[in-house]
Amino acid sequence: MKSRLKKYVVVDLETTGNQASREDRIIQFAAVMVEDGKIVQRFSTFINPEKPIPPFIKELTGIDSSDVRDAPLFEDVAETIYALLEGTIFVAHNVSFDWTFLQKEMLRIGMTPPKIPLLDTVELARILYPEIDSYKLQDLGDEFGLAHENPHQADSDAEVTALLLIQLLAKLERLPLPLVEKLTAVSSPLKNHLPTLLFEIEMKKGKQREEIQDHLFVYRGLVLRKKQLPKTQAKKADSGRTFPQEVEEKKALLKQAGTPLYARNGQFEMMNLVYRAMVEKKHALIEAGTGIGKSLGYFLPALYIAKDRQEPVLISTYTNALQAQLFEKDVPLARSLAGMDVQAEVLKGREHYLNLFKFEQLLNESDPQYDVVVTKMKLLVWLSETETGDIDEVNLSSGGALFWNRLKHTGWYLPEGDDPFIQHDFYKFSVEKAKRADLLIVNHALLLADHFQERKILPDYSVAVIDEAHHFAESAREKKSFILSYRKVKYFLNQLGTLEKYSLLSRLAFVFPGEESLFDLNIAQVKLNEAIESFFSELHALLVGTKKADTKLVLIENREVVHFTETLRYAADNVAVLFHEVERHLSNLLEKGRAEAPLKEAETAFVEEVYSFLLDWKAMSDEFKRLEVKGEEVMTITLESDKNHHVSSLRIIGSYMTPEEALKEAFFSKKESVILTSATLSVNGKFSYIKKELGLSESELIEAQIPSPFNYADHARVLIPSDMPQIKGTPVQDYTRILADYLTEMLLITKGKMLVLFTSHEMLRLVYSYLKERQELEEYMILGQGISSGSVNRLTKQFRQFDRAVLLGTTSFWEGIDIPGEALSCLVIVRLPFAPLDDPYTKAQIDLHKKRGENAFQTFSLPQAVLRFKQGFGRLIRRETDRGMVVIFDNRVDTTSFGQSFLNSIPAVTEIKGEKSILLEEMTNFFEEEEE
Numbered sequence: 001m002k003s004r005l006k007k008y009v010v011v012d013l014e015t016t017g018n019q020a021s022r023e024d025r026i027i028q029f030a031a032v033m034v035e036d037g038k039i040v041q042r043f044s045t046f047i048n049p050e051k052p053i054p055p056f057i058k059e060l061t062g063i064d065s066s067d068v069r070d071a072p073l074f075e076d077v078a079e080t081i082y083a084l085l086e087g088t089i090f091v092a093h094n095v096s097f098d099w100t101f102l103q104k105e106m107l108r109i110g111m112t113p114p115k116i117p118l119l120d121t122v123e124l125a126r127i128l129y130p131e132i133d134s135y136k137l138q139d140l141g142d143e144f145g146l147a148h149e150n151p152h153q154a155d156s157d158a159e160v161t162a163l164l165l166i167q168l169l170a171k172l173e174r175l176p177l178p179l180v181e182k183l184t185a186v187s188s189p190l191k192n193h194l195p196t197l198l199f200e201i202e203m204k205k206g207k208q209r210e211e212i213q214d215h216l217f218v219y220r221g222l223v224l225r226k227k228q229l230p231k232t233q234a235k236k237a238d239s240g241r242t243f244p245q246e247v248e249e250k251k252a253l254l255k256q257a258g259t260p261l262y263a264r265n266g267q268f269e270m271m272n273l274v275y276r277a278m279v280e281k282k283h284a285l286i287e288a289g290t291g292i293g294k295s296l297g298y299f300l301p302a303l304y305i306a307k308d309r310q311e312p313v314l315i316s317t318y319t320n321a322l323q324a325q326l327f328e329k330d331v332p333l334a335r336s337l338a339g340m341d342v343q344a345e346v347l348k349g350r351e352h353y354l355n356l357f358k359f360e361q362l363l364n365e366s367d368p369q370y371d372v373v374v375t376k377m378k379l380l381v382w383l384s385e386t387e388t389g390d391i392d393e394v395n396l397s398s399g400g401a402l403f404w405n406r407l408k409h410t411g412w413y414l415p416e417g418d419d420p421f422i423q424h425d426f427y428k429f430s431v432e433k434a435k436r437a438d439l440l441i442v443n444h445a446l447l448l449a450d451h452f453q454e455r456k457i458l459p460d461y462s463v464a465v466i467d468e469a470h471h472f473a474e475s476a477r478e479k480k481s482f483i484l485s486y487r488k489v490k491y492f493l494n495q496l497g498t499l500e501k502y503s504l505l506s507r508l509a510f511v512f513p514g515e516e517s518l519f520d521l522n523i524a525q526v527k528l529n530e531a532i533e534s535f536f537s538e539l540h541a542l543l544v545g546t547k548k549a550d551t552k553l554v555l556i557e558n559r560e561v562v563h564f565t566e567t568l569r570y571a572a573d574n575v576a577v578l579f580h581e582v583e584r585h586l587s588n589l590l591e592k593g594r595a596e597a598p599l600k601e602a603e604t605a606f607v608e609e610v611y612s613f614l615l616d617w618k619a620m621s622d623e624f625k626r627l628e629v630k631g632e633e634v635m636t637i638t639l640e641s642d643k644n645h646h647v648s649s650l651r652i653i654g655s656y657m658t659p660e661e662a663l664k665e666a667f668f669s670k671k672e673s674v675i676l677t678s679a680t681l682s683v684n685g686k687f688s689y690i691k692k693e694l695g696l697s698e699s700e701l702i703e704a705q706i707p708s709p710f711n712y713a714d715h716a717r718v719l720i721p722s723d724m725p726q727i728k729g730t731p732v733q734d735y736t737r738i739l740a741d742y743l744t745e746m747l748l749i750t751k752g753k754m755l756v757l758f759t760s761h762e763m764l765r766l767v768y769s770y771l772k773e774r775q776e777l778e779e780y781m782i783l784g785q786g787i788s789s790g791s792v793n794r795l796t797k798q799f800r801q802f803d804r805a806v807l808l809g810t811t812s813f814w815e816g817i818d819i820p821g822e823a824l825s826c827l828v829i830v831r832l833p834f835a836p837l838d839d840p841y842t843k844a845q846i847d848l849h850k851k852r853g854e855n856a857f858q859t860f861s862l863p864q865a866v867l868r869f870k871q872g873f874g875r876l877i878r879r880e881t882d883r884g885m886v887v888i889f890d891n892r893v894d895t896t897s898f899g900q901s902f903l904n905s906i907p908a909v910t911e912i913k914g915e916k917s918i919l920l921e922e923m924t925n926f927f928e929e930e931e932e
Helices: 055-061 074-085 095-108 121-128 137-144 154-174 177-186 194-208 233-238 247-257 265-280 294-309 320-338 356-363 370-383 398-404 426-435 444-452 469-479 486-496 504-511 516-544 566-596 601-625 659-666 688-694 732-750 761-773 792-801 840-851 856-873 899-904 916-931
Strands: 007-015 026-035 038-046 089-092 118-120 216-219 222-225 283-288 313-317 344-346 439-443 463-466 482-485 552-557 635-640 651-656 673-678 701-706 716-721 754-757 781-784 805-809 826-829 884-888 910-914
Touching: 007 055, 007 095, 007 154, 026 055, 026 074, 026 095, 026 154, 038 074, 038 154, 074 095, 089 095, 089 154, 095 118, 095 121, 118 121, 118 194, 121 154, 121 370, 137 154, 154 194, 177 194, 177 222, 177 356, 177 370, 222 356, 222 370, 247 265, 247 320, 265 283, 265 294, 265 673, 265 701, 283 294, 294 313, 294 320, 294 439, 294 463, 294 673, 313 320, 313 444, 320 344, 320 439, 344 426, 356 370, 356 601, 370 398, 439 444, 444 469, 444 659, 469 651, 469 659, 469 673, 469 688, 482 486, 482 601, 486 504, 486 516, 486 601, 504 516, 504 601, 516 566, 516 635, 552 840, 566 601, 635 840, 651 840, 659 688, 688 856, 716 916, 732 754, 732 761, 732 826, 732 916, 761 781, 761 805, 781 792, 792 805, 826 856, 840 856, 856 899, 884 916, 910 916
Parallel strands: 007 089, 089 118, 283 673, 283 701, 313 439, 313 463, 344 439, 463 673, 716 884, 716 910, 754 805, 754 826, 781 805, 826 884
Antiparallel strands: 007 026, 026 038, 216 222, 482 651, 552 635, 635 651
8 A cells, every 4th residue: 555645844934023922923924835846736825914014024124014904814714724734754954933923823713733843954954964054044055056036935935945855854864774773873862853754764765675875884873984095006106207497398288288267377386486485495485466376376386396396395375265166176176287196185183073972972961952962963974075084064053063072083182993883983094095195285273283282193294385374473472362151161170070970080980980089079179160160260259340340351561460469369270170180080980990991881981081171181281370470472462342241151261472483493493394374464565574473584484575466546546635623533323324424425336246354344234224215225225244044154155145345344345355357446445444443362462562663563564464455455356357445434545654564565556635515426437447
């Protein structure tokens, strides 16, 4: 007998607000029926809510009072809706919202809601597509190419959710049986239809007896993807090949490769400089203007050096995203250009990789927490797809990120052979690949950890390229700095727990019953908890006791006490002693575990988990020890809180002040040749500032500035308004309103395509609200960082998608975003990007420079601002055909002696200064030329 087909009803509601518990009501109901992987029926209706529709709902959905005025009341359509739902599985994107609202409305009119199972497409997407950046419906629609006519209208949203459901169910059906079995077992705590659905698929697949796909294998119940180490023979075969020094030789390589590349003299010059520095064993500073193609400018010579010396050349960049970009985009180009077999690998710190043994054991641990269950399921699916085991591939929730602390790789405490997954270990596999690499791509944080910390991570290398080198000193500072927050300390104390409650400590008691150290550890934990409360209470009293009840307070500045009182010193010392006490007892228990090996498998995995915890604990213990005035390091230690001064928001920030000393001693002196490159290294045509920041000496240093090949003189203009009021002395509301008026008139000329860079969140918010009020901009998409939802990448993507858009951004938009072509025609710089003087780190650096007898403005504040300004300017012209304008509203660029430093540091471009009418006319003429 054929089984009855499942009927899914996919529902979406639009409402007057998001609080079902209040008086919010439904204004639109839409349902799409899905059977056998197809849409079979649709139903949609507006509903009169008998109350006004709030403006923000009208803006979000496009639904206004005229749409619902003559619509039926909910009671008029309730029977129809009930009939649609009866006997179905209720599906929605964030199902609790729609189902709660619908239930409330039915109960309000005296109707009993049907008892039907629920399924959530957000949850299913999170599990089945672990690597997707965003699980919002619109983003998933974009990801899978699902047509979304009217986002935030129920009929369109229900249609897209139904298409998404069909795709999700199809993927579930394709999963191999052993994976479905694991998912079924783990899903049991979920209170919806998913456990039942998985069980039914498991039963169906069990009868079919399907074979597992060739690229997968099953080990101890986990479905893993097969992986293979690269062959090493090619390395030797390519050694001895000669680097193409001459222009014609390089052109011949381009022609032979048949790549979409063209000859660039600046790039050829860079290739030769990089090769020369590596051969002569010198360090080099190379500023490569936008459009040079600097990645290939160092990849090609690095490849020849790696092949010749039979050792990897290290390529380091600032972020994981840039690492991925180099590996996916630039390595294939270098490979086709060189005509050699290039082994390039990405390596990250150990804690980025999953420990399979820990994961296997934690799967067996019953934890009903929702985020833990979903994260386990997500990781099970991911393991069948990943070759790297790198958690950066996975979009983890905040709860999932906490759970990750228990799964991350921290090496082995017990012998490696005790780990049954040792042959399939992701971290070991990555290290093995790194050893065979010609080019090893890492980020600054990993490179610096390898040099600053005792645990060696990277294979031996003598030559390195530091891309995005303007961030290298900052990365070194971050690596040697620390943050101690109340929440972080309490989290680890709660993880440790006590003997009375289920925790790390009570589980240790099962493995080592009757051990004296357990009771000592329990007492130390209780005392430490009290000491932490006392310490943070002292800090809290100190902060709220300041005249202005500040949210930032300097405790120690450059080793000198500012607000670190004797009482606070005593409390900190007490905490440090007890931290060490806990560390000592945990270490003793682990030593006992090692002495008693071999342990049972579950105990072995638990000992490794305790070891991972102990490493994090030691790091925190060391941070408390660094609250010392007498330490060797020059530190500035600051206390911060939220605006309400909650104890739970307190953070102690320890900023390392002299990264140049650490870099000189631990890195540059140990390497034969380090190439430092970026589009922004010089100030006023000189490298003085960056050399000082990095601790580089003049001797044996190759320096070069290679200008951009782009025609800035014809393709760009800099406009400087002369009729804006001075920012100082003008109330911020007045200044931002005048600025918004100016921007409105400019937007009507540029038709959007404008990026506005701020240094203040307050100014950004005010300008955003003023622009939203302007009727002339009704058809414009106005995006504001911190106001419009979404990450930097998401906002940038939205900005590109809309014809008429303006994007208001702060810090993270000054660099790193790429908007080539017509999507960006006008860049606005509201203020020159000087670091705020009330920032404790900035103030401490200024004081440090003054103590050295330097002019802190000229040697620190100004060059730092100029480099940031250059990064901002670089957002405009990203390729040869781009045209656009930069508008600088900060008239200090024109009226002060230091202003010229900013203009001298960007490519030669026509500057026009004048009143609004002159600049608007110039802008109109410039963009009319473009249309012609």
